[in-house]
Amino acid sequence: MGDIVLTIVLILLFSLLSGAVAAYLAYNRGRVTGLQQEQDRQRQLLQSAEEQASRLLAEAETKIKERELALKEEQVRLRNEMEAELDRKRKELERIEERLQSRLDSAERRLEQLENRERKLNQREAKLEQKAARLNTMEEEWAAELQRVAQMTEEEARQVLLERVEKSARQEMARTIREVEAEALDEADRRARAIIAMAIERLASDHVSEYAVSSVDLPSDEMKGRIIGRQGRNIRAIEQAVGVDLVVDDTPEAIIISSFDPVRREIARMALSKLVTDGRIHPTRIEKEVEQARHEIEQIILEAGEQAMIETNTQGLHRELQKLLGRLKFRTSYGQNQLYHAIETAHIAAMIAAELHANVKVARLGGLLHDIGKAVSHEIEGPHAIVGAEIARRYGVSEAVVNCIASHHGEVEPQSVEAVIVAAADAISGARPGARRESLETYIKRVTALEEIGNSFEGVSQTYAIQAGREIRVIVRPEVVDDLAAIELSKQIAKKIEDNLQYPGQIRVTVIRETRSVEYAK
Template sequence: MSPLVLIVDLIVLIVGVTAGYFFHRYQAEQAAKARQEKADDILKAANSQARLIESGARENAAKITKAAESEVKERRIELSKETERLDKRRGELDSRFDKMEQREQTLNKRQSQVDKRANEIDKLYEDQMKKLEFVAQMTQDEARKELFASVEKEARGDMARIIRQIEAEAREEGEKRARKLIADAIQRVASEHVAEVTRAVVTLPSEEMKGRIVGRNGRNIKAFEQAAGVDVIVDDTPDSVTISCFDSVRREIGRRALSKLILDGRIHPAHIEKIVEDETKAVEKIINEAGEQAAYEANVTGLHNEVLRMMGRLKFRTSYGQNQLAHAVEVSKLAGILAAELGANIELAKQGGFLHDIGKAMDHNQDGTHAGLGAEFCKRYGVNPIVVNAIASHHHEVDQDTVEAVIAESADAISGARPGARREDLEAYIKRIRTLEEMSMSFEGVQQAFAIQAGREVRILVKPDTIDDLSSARLARDIAKKIEETMQYPGQIRVTVIRETRATEYAK
């Protein structure tokens, strides 16, 4: 290609670029001009709209100003009227105040006359009292003391009669209501007579077995006592040995282990330890299952596993022949029925009845009463405070804070006192009868005391010249209170005081 052609092409390119630049610049100016015109139109429209809004605002302001002036005018009129009313009321109050001052002056005059008359009456009263003292030959203080003594004596007699009447009426009505509740509760629970007792006697197939149990130089019996933690008593009782231990669970483990050893026939120290260990695990399983089963039967839920395990230990604990775990279930059911009748919390009452004797499962290992130990144990495992109070207070060692605690105690008494629930041995029975009679004889004025009806009632003969009819009621109440505070017994004991006066003459 020649240089001339290149120069021509270059010139054409420069001219094209220049023309394009000026064309685009022209278009940009036209677009800017169009935007400016559009902006001017928008500004004009905005100014017009602003003028319209300003005009409307001025009209609204004028209306509001006019309304405010009208309201201020009305308020001024109302204030003027209120001022007139206040001025009128002030005038009335001033007039009334003047009248009150006049009345006060009149009352002051009358008061001075009354005071004068009162002084005259006091003087007449003093003269009359002097004349009365002269006639009666005693001072006012002496007459007052004699009158008070006479009134006090009469009032005490009336008070004793009223108290006796009220007590009789309350007792009659309370007995009717309580009898109905108790009968209904017992009927609905329908528990069987409790006759099961944890026996500590193991029957032997023959007398020869005693020698095998003892072993050479007593090694078998020593190994058994050491492994089981019990005492084995081998005496002259035919075909039997006795397991003795204060812990009912260990006693049960010993009984089961010894029975199994007798059936197995292999009695030597190594085998004894294995059998005792096996029976310990078996009894622990029975305890766990017994606690869960008892809670299920009593329909008590939400208890910790340790609480249920401790309750299961009561399966091997008895009191007066009554199994304590069965007693706990029965008390829980009775408490639930009584709570439903009385409108109390049924769940808490049932828990309190179920757990009230849980301390008996541990009172042989720790110091303290079973009520206190049980309450502390349940508190440790998150039992409701109301239930803890019911456990701690069912023997009145602490105050009963709720009606559920009273219901638990009542259910406990019903379960222990119902027919066939408990039994006691002859020695304890005789001791309780003797204690009843000696306690009754310790009161002043008592002539004789007889415990009758298997210790359910004590009849007291008093000296008629020392104890009157009204004092007899107080004596019966005092003796009953002392029995409650100092003795432990199933059910209730009736105290009857008899005062008899005899007059004897001889015809000659």
């Protein structure tokens, strides 16, 4: 409505302005036409503007009426929709109220049923309590009658029953333990045999044992006197220069060299051999030959260590570790050359680690250095495994390899599968046929010690060491040791053997429990 009025006012103003402009223009043209004509024209213009304004006003009133009619129709439509929505919600609320009322009625019925059930349960409980009281009374009467008939108290009967159940359970437990252990051992033995057989088949190392020569051959017995010298000055010079003992006895054309240090023994052998070949034997010559032999042995040791690293593909070790590794060339254990044993252990450990998807590099280096402590064990106190681990740690070897060295004889707990592999490879290399040997005196002492350890346990009747001391069979008294105790006894004997004896390979402990029932028909 406001827009239409504004339009009409603008039209009127425009008409008036147009008339004024026209009058002004007519006045300026020199008043050629008369004032009457100008007034007529202005009246015509004003009439035309009034007609146009009336027409626009009529159109505006028509549009206003149409707009009001449309608003009324819209109001009616919205009112109808709101009434319809309210009616729908009212019906929905009525349905919800009906459902709630129905559920309330159902809950009241269920509550009534539960109350009825509770009353019935209380009644049954009361009856059960009465029956339980009667049963207790009957049980007491029955127990008293049993005690009168059996002439045993309830505690004594319970004790007898528990003893029988315990004995039966122990027998069943022992049988189950034997079956489970046998199954596990069979599977482990089968897999271990396959891996070990593969490793040994692939290994192509030299199995010939080398020994440090402890005697020097002489061309004649006359040379013994020249070696001893005037008032023994030559033999004293040799012993002082090298640090060994020379034994000149009745052995024809030979001199024995005695020393706990195999390197010194080898230096003395080499120097003495050159002196015997040259024939010039006096203190000055002896010192010169000993010094030259010492340099040659050091070179041999270094070359042996480098060759061992090349064979096992473990280059990059500290030079001092190379020297210690080379010193093992002149050391033997139960007749087995320790350098060859270290190389062989490295190869076996690497192959087993490859089969088990372990760290091959750690296993190989641990196998090569596992006996490095034996190169200095006569100089430093302590087990060679611990000594070797400290030496390896000092020269920058990784902790994983150090643990392999320290744990291969059980002084330290293994912290990785590679450490266990190195210990197994060491045992394989030392226990293979022909690898090691021991003297008759040592063998007899070890067998005697094994039998004494077996006989030291309670309930043991007799112990026999068989298979060259690689197995002991312990016969126990069946009335003292039952099946479960026999299993525990075998573990205790094995543990005591490990703690008290040193031996190559492994020793099997078999505990035998036998019960015989003998009767004679007359």
